[in-house]
Amino acid sequence: MKQTCGKTTVEFDDKCGYSCNCYPDGCKWTVGCPDGEGGLFYTHGTGMVVNPDPHGGVTVAGNLQMCAMMLAKHWKRRVTVPPALRTKKLRKRTLQGTPEEIARALGVVLGPRR
Numbered sequence: 001m002k003q004t005c006g007k008t009t010v011e012f013d014d015k016c017g018y019s020c021n022c023y024p025d026g027c028k029w030t031v032g033c034p035d036g037e038g039g040l041f042y043t044h045g046t047g048m049v050v051n052p053d054p055h056g057g058v059t060v061a062g063n064l065q066m067c068a069m070m071l072a073k074h075w076k077r078r079v080t081v082p083p084a085l086r087t088k089k090l091r092k093r094t095l096q097g098t099p100e101e102i103a104r105a106l107g108v109v110l111g112p113r114r
Helices: 064-075 099-106
Strands: 002-005 008-011 017-023 026-034 040-047 057-063 077-080 089-095 109-113
Touching (some): 002 017, 002 057, 017 064, 026 064, 040 064, 064 077, 064 089, 064 099, 089 099
Antiparallel strands (some): 017 057, 026 040, 057 089, 077 109
């Protein structure tokens, strides 16, 4: 798969998940892929934007379970994916709002802060 975060193009396998988090000071992308031992390995980078959204947001694509794991790491909160959605593949989606609103839009459950 190929996605864009700011002005940076990110390529990754379709078994992986992708997120792009943009804030007024720039964007950060993360790709999480299965490590073959039940965990994930992450790759990170930045993407410059010309006119960033002042409220921030998140862009996700790929395996929903992998995307949820990356959002959990970013938000420092547990994100649980219902069993029926764990293998769902997301097309690129950009979402605005609070973590609770974004979780609701993705159909996942957000846990308490850690």
